[in-house]
Amino acid sequence: MRVIRLLLVDDEERFVETLGKRLTARGLYVEGTHSGEAALALLQARPFDVVLLDVRMPGMDGIQALREIKKVQPLVQVILLSGNASINTAVEGMRLGAADYLLKPAEIEEVMAKVEEAFEKKRLEEG
Amino acid sequence: MGGRGEIKAIAPVGGRSLRTAVLALAALPALVLLAFALLLALTGGRRPGALAGLLLLALCAVLLASIPLILHLLHRLSAMERQGAAFYHELTRLAKVASLGEVSxxxxxxxxxxxxxxxxxxxxxxxxxxxxxGDERAAREEIRHSVEQIQIQIRRSREITQRILNWARDTDEPAAAVDLNLLLNKTLYLLESDLQRVQVRVVKRLASVPPVAAGSVAELRQVFLNLMKNALDAMGETGGTLTIATSSSPGEVRASIGDTGSGIPPEALPRLFEPFFTTKEEGKGTGLGLAISSWIVGKLGGRIEVESTPGQGAVFTVVLPARTSEAMEPCNGGSHAGHPTAAG
Known part of the structure; x- marks a missing residue:
């Protein structure tokens, strides 16, 4: 099985750094960035399988970013990261094509499970 | 509306002008009577005449007859005012609970x-x-960094919980000396996360000598919170500039909240302070914010002025009687002075 390429997007830099390290330690290829705009630029530069995307960011928020991502990379699987207070936004995101959502703070096993599931989904869709 | 904005000053409670009207009505027959007596005196009572006597009698009768009616009207009016005050009091309480929910x-x-x-x-x-x-020394270093980060995040959390504590602690002390500069800064601090989310630049033009109003910190904060939230809503996703200004003139202090949002449509201006009137989309506004704000400000002997040019924004100015310089109590809320940051 090839390595899952994950893009982690959250405006909290330290969150991206540490979660990135933990997912790397679990065998993923991880790149991190801190805004929706930067995420779009990275997605246009090279392929990713799964995007972990925070819904609440300054500037382009997660929902706007999700819309744009689905335009440029329809096959990439987006998992929304959301706090309890923005759960409605996460549910709306599912309607807009997000593969899944995770409530922050999340257990690493749950993050891994959802990322792997999303990756499987992408492979099936790619055929 | 041309280049200049439209200014509208608002009388907060309608009952007062009605009361004046009733009193004027009562005074009218008395005045007529007085004029008549004067006329009689001037003519030297040469021809007192039956007609004049009759008129005098009739007027006296009208005056006497209207006394119970006037008293009744006055009584009804004060009852209405009391009911109105109770209604607004309840509304203010409800709005406070609602905004506490939003803040939390x-x-x-x-x-x-x-x-x-x-x-x-x-x-x-x-x-x-x-x-x-990997190797043990690198791991130790990593662990140290993580623990440090946990400590940093604990401090950050403590600051956040402090905000809600400050909010809850401010009491309803009715006639405190309220430093408007401090109160505006603290209110802005409550909205910090909203400010960070939207593209809003904050410009502060605060008077160098803090204007001090007489009022309740908790109530006035409610007013400023309402005005600031409205300003942010008016600017919406596109963002803009939020201008916070204070000034004093003899006997009066002013605090204004300005935005560069959509402005107020001229047809909405006359109804702006009516309860349940809102220009926000359904589910976004209750239409109570400005009604309650104007009631609170009116109760403190002040007024809210609105200036708006549609398409260019609006400025709401709260004008309050200045607190005569007595012993100045600090604007309560503990030692934590918020320093809101401009986001954008």
Missing amino acids: SSIAHDLNNPLAIMNEEAGWVMDLLQGAG
């Missing part, structure tokens, strides 16, 4: 970020202890 949900949101970071840091320490870090 925004704070819960803010707490989630440090919690999520601490969760990852603690998890990473666990990973390292289970041998994820």
